[in-house]
Amino acid sequence: MVVLAEKDFKLRYRNSVLGFVWSLLNPLAYMVILTVVFSFLLHSSVPNYAPFVLTALFIWRFFQIATSQSLYSIVGNPSLVTRVYIPRTLIVLSSNLANLLGSSLEVIVLLPLLILLGVHLEVHALFLPAIILMEFVLIFAISLLLASLNLKYRDVSQIWDIVIQLGFFLSPIVYDENSIPTRYQFLYSLNPITRLIEATRGMFFQQELPGARDLSIIFLVIGLLLLVGLAVFQHLQAGFAEEL
DSSP, X not given: OHHHHHHHHHHHTTTOSSTTHHHHHHXXXXXXXXXXXXXXXXXXXXXXXXXXXXHHHHHHHHHHHHHHHHTTTTTTOHHHHHTSOOOHHHHHHHHHHHHHHHHXXXXXXXXXXXXXXXXXXXXXXXXXXXXXXXXXXXXXXXXXXXXHHHHHOTTHHHXXXXXXXXXXXXXXXXXXXGGSOHHHHHHHHTOHHHHHHHHHHHHHHSOOOOOHHHHHHHXXXXXXXXXXXXXXXXXXXXXXXXXX
């Protein structure tokens, strides 16, 4: 599994001049663009808008890239499915691990950059690996669904592109969660990405750890998605070889 994850990570940046640097330049470019548009042009009232966006982009990019690439973890490895016997869940997991490595390396740049942008990091920031781990389990749960369904129904990749675009605006990346109307806040709070983003911002900006409510929602939603993902994957994997 580790070998597969290492191979996926290396292939991602093969024949690229800047290689891994692109995974750092992309969120920085997004941060600059979103800061200019929302802070200067649309006059967002959120203080410290640049680090506010950057922390959310860190969580969002890990989710977006990992789930989108997991769509092809089974389709793109036919020899591992038809010629070698390994648990097929490990193929999906290795794709996720490659993205976990990339996201973990981004932290090396994220934390110094936040300090340069005026964020005072306290001991609460040590909880960040726990948030990344929770997001990883969430990604794995969704990846099991996507990888198995995309093999049987190739429209899934197109549908997921739309879901990702919608999810960007349904998550508090460019705006504060408090701007959501009161009558929709409970439903909005059930989005696990929202809870992970708010937990990360709470650590960095309010020097506080996630509350019991946030953790309960995260664990409940991730647990349900993991059960569904495993059930669907187990149901469909018997026909993987025929679909390839």
